[in-house]
Amino acid sequence: MLKGNAIVGQSGGPTxxxxxxxxxxxxxxxxxxxxxIVYGAQHxxxxxxxxxxxxxxxxxxxxxxxxxxxxxxxxxxxxxxxRLPKEFNETFENIFKTFKKYNIAYFFYIxxxxxxxxxxxxxxxxxxxxxPINIIGIPKTIDNDLAITDHTPGFGSAAKYIxxxxxxxxxxxxxxxxxxxxxxxxxxRNAGWLTAAAALAREEKEASPHLIxxxxxxxxxxxxxxxxxxxxxxxxxxxxxxxxxxxTKDGKYVCEGxxxxxxxxxxxxxxxxxxxxxxxxxxxxxxxxxxxxxxSLLQRCAAxxxxxxxxxxxxxxxxxxxxxxxxxxxxxxxxxxxxxxNPYKVEILYHDISKIANVEKTVPREWINEEGNDITxxxxxxxxxxxxxxxxxxxxNGLPIYLKR
Amino acid sequence: MLKGNAIVGQSGGPTxxxxxxxxxxxxxxxxxxxxxIVYGAQHxxxxxxxxxxxxxxxxxxxxxxxxxxxxxxxxxxxxxxxRLPKEFNETFENIFKTFKKYNIAYFFYIxxxxxxxxxxxxxxxxxxxxxPINIIGIPKTIDNDLAITDHTPGFGSAAKYIxxxxxxxxxxxxxxxxxxxxxxxxxxRNAGWLTAAAALAREEKEASPHLIxxxxxxxxxxxxxxxxxxxxxxxxxxxxxxxxxxxTKDGKYVCEGxxxxxxxxxxxxxxxxxxxxxxxxxxxxxxxxxxxxxxSLLQRCAAxxxxxxxxxxxxxxxxxxxxxxxxxxxxxxxxxxxxxxNPYKVEILYHDISKIANVEKTVPREWINEEGNDITxxxxxxxxxxxxxxxxxxxxNGLPIYLKR
Numbered sequence: 151m152l153k154g155n156a157i158v159g160q161s162g163g164p165t166x167x168x169x170x171x172x173x174x175x176x177x178x179x180x181x182x183x184x185x186x187i188v189y190g191a192q193h194x195x196x197x198x199x200x201x202x203x204x205x206x207x208x209x210x211x212x213x214x215x216x217x218x219x220x221x222x223x224x225x226x227x228x229x230x231x232x233r234l235p236k237e238f239n240e241t242f243e244n245i246f247k248t249f250k251k252y253n254i255a256y257f258f259y260i261x262x263x264x265x266x267x268x269x270x271x272x273x274x275x276x277x278x279x280x281x282p283i284n285i286i287g288i289p290k291t292i293d294n295d296l297a298i299t300d301h302t303p304g305f306g307s308a309a310k311y312i313x314x315x316x317x318x319x320x321x322x323x324x325x326x327x328x329x330x331x332x333x334x335x336x337x338x339r340n341a342g343w344l345t346a347a348a349a350l351a352r353e354e355k356e357a358s359p360h361l362i363x364x365x366x367x368x369x370x371x372x373x374x375x376x377x378x379x380x381x382x383x384x385x386x387x388x389x390x391x392x393x394x395x396x397x398t399k400d401g402k403y404v405c406e407g408x409x410x411x412x413x414x415x416x417x418x419x420x421x422x423x424x425x426x427x428x429x430x431x432x433x434x435x436x437x438x439x440x441x442x443x444x445x446s447l448l449q450r451c452a453a454x455x456x457x458x459x460x461x462x463x464x465x466x467x468x469x470x471x472x473x474x475x476x477x478x479x480x481x482x483x484x485x486x487x488x489x490x491x492n493p494y495k496v497e498i499l500y501h502d503i504s505k506i507a508n509v510e511k512t513v514p515r516e517w518i519n520e521e522g523n524d525i526t527x528x529x530x531x532x533x534x535x536x537x538x539x540x541x542x543x544x545x546x547n548g549l550p551i552y553l554k555r
Numbered sequence: 556m557l558k559g560n561a562i563v564g565q566s567g568g569p570t571x572x573x574x575x576x577x578x579x580x581x582x583x584x585x586x587x588x589x590x591x592i593v594y595g596a597q598h599x600x601x602x603x604x605x606x607x608x609x610x611x612x613x614x615x616x617x618x619x620x621x622x623x624x625x626x627x628x629x630x631x632x633x634x635x636x637x638r639l640p641k642e643f644n645e646t647f648e649n650i651f652k653t654f655k656k657y658n659i660a661y662f663f664y665i666x667x668x669x670x671x672x673x674x675x676x677x678x679x680x681x682x683x684x685x686x687p688i689n690i691i692g693i694p695k696t697i698d699n700d701l702a703i704t705d706h707t708p709g710f711g712s713a714a715k716y717i718x719x720x721x722x723x724x725x726x727x728x729x730x731x732x733x734x735x736x737x738x739x740x741x742x743x744r745n746a747g748w749l750t751a752a753a754a755l756a757r758e759e760k761e762a763s764p765h766l767i768x769x770x771x772x773x774x775x776x777x778x779x780x781x782x783x784x785x786x787x788x789x790x791x792x793x794x795x796x797x798x799x800x801x802x803t804k805d806g807k808y809v810c811e812g813x814x815x816x817x818x819x820x821x822x823x824x825x826x827x828x829x830x831x832x833x834x835x836x837x838x839x840x841x842x843x844x845x846x847x848x849x850x851s852l853l854q855r856c857a858a859x860x861x862x863x864x865x866x867x868x869x870x871x872x873x874x875x876x877x878x879x880x881x882x883x884x885x886x887x888x889x890x891x892x893x894x895x896x897n898p899y900k901v902e903i904l905y906h907d908i909s910k911i912a913n914v915e916k917t918v919p920r921e922w923i924n925e926e927g928n929d930i931t932x933x934x935x936x937x938x939x940x941x942x943x944x945x946x947x948x949x950x951x952n953g954l955p956i957y958l959k960r
Contacts, residue, residue, distance in 0.1 A: 160730075164726075164727050164730050192732075193730075193731070193732045196732065222726070223723050223726050223727065224723075224726035224727040224729070224730050225730045228729075228730050228731070228732060229730040229731060230731065230732065231731070310953055310954070313953075313954055314859060314954050314955055315853060315857070317954060317955065317957070318628050318629075318853070318856040318857055318858055318859070318955070319852050319853065319856055321569075321627070321628050321629035321856060321957065322569050322628065322629040322852045322855065322856035323852065324629070325565075325569050325598075325629050325630045325633050325634040326598070326633070326634060326635065326636070327597075327598040327601065327633060327635065332852075350953075350954065351954070353956075353957075353959070354959065441851070441852070443849075443851045443852060443853075444848075444849065444851075446846070446848045446849075447724050447727045447728065447737075447846070447848060448720060448723070448724065448848075448853075450727065451723040451724055451726060451727035452720070452723055453723055454719055454723070454860065455859065455860075457953065534952065534953065537953035537954070538952070538953045539953070540950050545945050547939065547943070548715055548718075548755075548862065548939065548942035548943045548944070549715070549718055549719050549722060549755065549756070549942070550719055550722065550723070551758075552722070552723075552726065552758075554758070554759065
């Protein structure tokens, strides 16, 4: 059992529960007899490289502060999109010099599949130079696209936000007695989990959203137009949900051409405007009023509507990460195994990171309907437990209050 | 004191509290000894013209249903954007034939300034033909642009949604350690009240949103760029809020050219894309990552985040409308007079509709700062009481539940 200090960092796009996992790690570290100080690396691995640390043991001595941290959206420590080099060069030497300097025996990294690459490389390098450290990945992504785990912390809250908001928008979009089409665009470049969550919005006797298109299947604009026409014969106000990442069968994003070719630092194309492109096409075709709506950042930061199940699990998996590290595991990611559906119950386990880093889990074909414009009841069954429970965000003066930085 | 039946209708863009006013009218009618049946006109005045009525006295006998109606977003009766003709032609004759047929002695119309034109014309026509009826306008608009009244039902909830969401987005938009600009677009064509509400998002020690541009002042793109540059020297992640309706000094909408010339049935241009146009300009100028966000319909339908103050007032003003009608008033709109700021207290009064219909109240110049890129503390003082209190939306199975249609 290693003794020493710990570093925790946050990486990739934030979620509403990424700080709950941070709080879980801090609690686990504060409760352990082998971890002395837990440092927070500012802006993920970049904070390690620049020695930008916050003493979290000091800052979170007051349990009330930790409780406020749990409900605070967006990476409290700051985040980064930084990929470590392929070669074990001086970047790694410097990181491990810093580890040595700060007597680091534990490293926790909260992130998605790109960030798990950092966990993989650091743990491989540690093994190579025989440096005694336990390096653990804590999963986080609204996209729910990590392998091995039943689901990812962050997904449930984003799904709850998306379903609640679409339920409300559907009410609004149906007040007029003329033909309208509302096209809602949801995040998720290659994995359609969040887009699928739109189906949860349906109320008894309510068919909206009427159409749902995931990026897992090729998108056919003509089929989309004929789907809208068909729905409009029954419902004057059609509500369709599309993933930002839908592509035509020749592999082109629907939004391509419409947006500048902006690429993020992981090399992913910045997408936006899919709904708008489709809205223009539909308006031209039918002449109806067509509205495009993008939820944008709101789906990953609307902490006032977080799923309590998600918050609780995110905190637990953080603490479990610390316990697993103390047992001597390294180069692993913590994950959820769903051991029971009714009642819903998960176990927290860990798995070799090399099977997880850089792998994307998409929605299985059998959870998408035959026609490719809706999801199946199995997908709904899978998602429903993850959005349960309302969080207890504190309001002051009419607005939610979050932890000051 | 007239005896007979009543009609209530909803018109214009929905709000999260328009059904609270409907519930207030229904309660007032159910409690009165002079109103027999209260009918709901489906899709506003169009429902009167087509005799599409719902018997609300029957449907809302169960008080639990009325309570659920209060928290349900979007016009429960359906809405319309229908302007009555300028001439008192057969349209009016037919409407009053219908009034006679259904023994209507009371007509309540819940809407904004365009809808108040309907109240004005109907009450003038009734006077001209000497038809005994009391016609009352109940104010409603998220835009807060009605004359005479201190504020409009619907504004407080939209303001609370906007401020809460911007507070959360500001967290998310500040996690990375590189220069970014986030431009948020807010509804309000000519009146900047909702855009001003963005300022409420500021937390102690938090300067975001850093810049706020209302449609009341001419928008100067060069000044905007230099404002962003200035803020970026202090804060790497700049957050700017713009009204959808900002115009350059030659009277052109900033978004013009970027969107198709779609016009709604009141003849208003459909605006959207202002933030996107500005984001492109800023990206081209600085090369930074720039994100544009439109709240779109969410700002007027996010019932789960409604202001309890707004909900309570919306219901009260509906009931007060019925009481005022029964006293024999007609051709008036109900309004709020703020009689005390500390503690906040309003009185509900009524005013001649001719001074209100078709008039827009904008944000006074002295509530916008000298530079034109922020609002003053007086504006914040004015808005703060209106967003107080959290609503009690019921959740079932992880999602807010609303009244079935």
